Amino acid sequence: MSLINRREIPIAIGVAACTLVIASYFTDNASLASASGSLQLWGIIIAGFATLLGLFSYVAYNGRQIVKKRSVYSGVAVASALGTIAIGLALSPSSSQYSWLTSNILTPLSMSVGSFIGFFIVSAAFRTFRARSLEAGIVLAAAAMIMLKNMPVGEYLLPGVLPLGNWLNDIVSLGGNRGFTIAFAVGAIIAGVRQILGFERGRVAK
Amino acid sequence: MSALERLAKMDRRVMYWAMLLLIALPYAVPLGLPMQISTYSTEFKTTIDALAPGDVVLVSMDIGLGSVSELGGGIIALAKQLSAQGVKVVAVSTVAEGSLVFDQYFRPVLTSAGYGYGVDYVNLGYAAGDETMIASIAENMREVYSRDYAGNDAASLPLLQAADDYSAYRLVVTFDAGTATGFYARQWQAKYGTPVLSVPTAVNFSYFYPLYQAGSVEAILNGPRGCAEYEQLIGAPGLANQGIDALSMGQLVVIAFIVLGNVAFVGERLRRRKQ
Numbered sequence: 001m002s003l004i005n006r007r008e009i010p011i012a013i014g015v016a017a018c019t020l021v022i023a024s025y026f027t028d029n030a031s032l033a034s035a036s037g038s039l040q041l042w043g044i045i046i047a048g049f050a051t052l053l054g055l056f057s058y059v060a061y062n063g064r065q066i067v068k069k070r071s072v073y074s075g076v077a078v079a080s081a082l083g084t085i086a087i088g089l090a091l092s093p094s095s096s097q098y099s100w101l102t103s104n105i106l107t108p109l110s111m112s113v114g115s116f117i118g119f120f121i122v123s124a125a126f127r128t129f130r131a132r133s134l135e136a137g138i139v140l141a142a143a144a145m146i147m148l149k150n151m152p153v154g155e156y157l158l159p160g161v162l163p164l165g166n167w168l169n170d171i172v173s174l175g176g177n178r179g180f181t182i183a184f185a186v187g188a189i190i191a192g193v194r195q196i197l198g199f200e201r202g203r204v205a206k
Numbered sequence: 207m208s209a210l211e212r213l214a215k216m217d218r219r220v221m222y223w224a225m226l227l228l229i230a231l232p233y234a235v236p237l238g239l240p241m242q243i244s245t246y247s248t249e250f251k252t253t254i255d256a257l258a259p260g261d262v263v264l265v266s267m268d269i270g271l272g273s274v275s276e277l278g279g280g281i282i283a284l285a286k287q288l289s290a291q292g293v294k295v296v297a298v299s300t301v302a303e304g305s306l307v308f309d310q311y312f313r314p315v316l317t318s319a320g321y322g323y324g325v326d327y328v329n330l331g332y333a334a335g336d337e338t339m340i341a342s343i344a345e346n347m348r349e350v351y352s353r354d355y356a357g358n359d360a361a362s363l364p365l366l367q368a369a370d371d372y373s374a375y376r377l378v379v380t381f382d383a384g385t386a387t388g389f390y391a392r393q394w395q396a397k398y399g400t401p402v403l404s405v406p407t408a409v410n411f412s413y414f415y416p417l418y419q420a421g422s423v424e425a426i427l428n429g430p431r432g433c434a435e436y437e438q439l440i441g442a443p444g445l446a447n448q449g450i451d452a453l454s455m456g457q458l459v460v461i462a463f464i465v466l467g468n469v470a471f472v473g474e475r476l477r478r479r480k481q
Contacts, residue, residue: 025397033345040335040342041349047334051302093331094309094356102306107271110303114272118456122225123218126463130471140468144461150408150431151454152241162242169412170419177416 011198018195055081142168210477214470225459232451239451246418247435250425251287253377253403259292261376262369265312266340267297267304268386273407277381278311279446280405280433284379285315287440293376295327296369298343298351300386305331305355307381324363331355337389344372344394377401377424387414391422405433 017039023029024036058081065074084101091097131137148154149165194200257263265284269277288295295316297308308329316327330351333339342350347370348360360366368374378394380386380402387404394400401424406414408429417423427436430453433446 037342037345037349040338043338044333044335044342044350047336047338051334092357093305099309102271103310106303106306107274107310110271111275114275118229119222119225122221122460122463125460126216126218126221126467129464129467131468132471140464144464147457147461150428151457152239152431152450153237153454153458155242156239169415173412174415174419177412181416 007201011201014200015196015198018192022192022196142172208477210470210473213466214474221463225456228455228459229452232455233448237451239454241435241438241450243435243439244428244432246426246428247432247439250403250427250432250436251439253401253425254284254287254291257288257291257293257376260294262294262296262365262374263288264375264378265295265297265308266378266380266386266390267299267308267312268301269307269381269383269407270301270303271307273383274307274311275449276407276430277405277433279430279437279444279449280427281307281311281381282315282444283433283437283440283442283446285312286442289316289319289321294365294369296365296375297327297329299332300336300339300389301384302332305329309355324358325365328363328365329355330360337393340386340389341393344398346371372398372400375400377403379403379405382406382410387417387423391417395422
């Protein structure tokens with residue numbers, strides 16, 4: 001395949017798609033909106049296939065673990081995934097059997113795993129949140145204020161923690177977060193401009 | 207080994223037991239601590255109050271089942287307020303488990319209020335694509351969702367026939383453990399002016415706060431505490447209020463062990479300096 005076919009055509013397709021979607025966002029042109037809508041639908045379909053690809057990768061990896069290491073855990077993982085998919089496909093995700101599966105197995109397991117985080121946080125916080133410098137001490141104090149502000153008992157343990165916590169949230173944290181948001185937006189604009197001008201070539205063959 | 211060294215090398219099982227016992231305590235002996243209601247929660251409730259019977263709201267379940275322990279109370283409370291006002295609901299999700307969360311926590315409240323499926327509420331389920339998907343459903347919902355979560359033809363659902371794009375929706379509410387609030391702020395609020403309400407997990411509250419301050423997000427609840435406040439505001443204390451005392455105790459344990467860790471650290475450093 002010639003260099004033009006391998007590089008220039010994919011770049012041209014990327015430039016056209018990006019220009020179309022951005023132009024549609026900022027104008028009221030019906031034809032542009034329709035074309036942009038179709039492109040976005042293609043994106044959703046491709047993302048759906050990415051999920052399917054993830055499933056294949058998951059089954060393939062655990063399948064290798066079963067064959068090579070006779071891993072019981074991988075066996076349970078594959079059986080659970082395929083069993084859930086089979087029930088969903090055969091009976092519909094809104095069936096009572098599928099609901100039973102999610103209410104009695106998936107929900108308690110998900111909540112338990114989520115709850116474990118609290119135990120790990122207390123152990124990690126004890127060992128790592130040390131005031132080794134002035135800056136670390138300030139971060140620690142601010143974090144403690146926000147935690148106290150967020151719990152009802154905090155107002156009784158440390159009167160005045162609510163306005164102090166709100167000040168940290170509304171002024172200090174907000175300023176930092178606005179900086180991140182603006183930096184992110186500027187980065188996105190630059191990425192868009194590079195895409196429109198055809199400078200983004202990471203995805204094409206060398 | 208000195209007392210400070212013993213403290214610094216404390217067995218993690220001591221911390222786990224302390225955490226477990228103090229979280230369990232409020233469930234055994236309810237503390238019922240009074241709680242100051244924040245302006246965020248009041249604004250959230252007032253925004254929903256302004257909806258009229260028959261208005262349509264897009265509820266986006268952008269959380270997995272693991273986040274229900276944080277936001278479950280808020281989900282039920284929103285369902286109670288919307289159903290009490292006769293507001294119609296269309297649910298979507300950017301997270302695969304989001305449709306299950308809707309079915310388990312939101313739907314029972316609607317059905318007990320006499321809501322009819324397809325007419326008063328619809329659960330469309332999960333669609334891949336994140337921000338692209340959210341931009342697309344604003345323009346044409348049935349192009350993205352040709353079928354609902356139960357497999358029904360979307361075109362056959364009367365509610366979806368009437369509410370096929372952004373123009374039919376009075377507002378969007380997202381229960382968010384990720385970044386969906388930003389997606390809706392950009393693709394629904396900035397582009398079409400549809401108000402967006404966000405119920406993020408506690409850790410994401412600061413992340414979305416600039417959007418709230420800038421007006422891109424109309425109202426926001428501050429994680430589980432915000433959900434507990436919202437329950438009190440609608441006069442239906444439930445899941446969030448049951449958990450808020452346990453959450454307080456859990457956070458107290460974390461703060462106590464951070465203090466203990468620093469006492470050991472500073473004490474040990476002073477001792478070494480003296481030597």
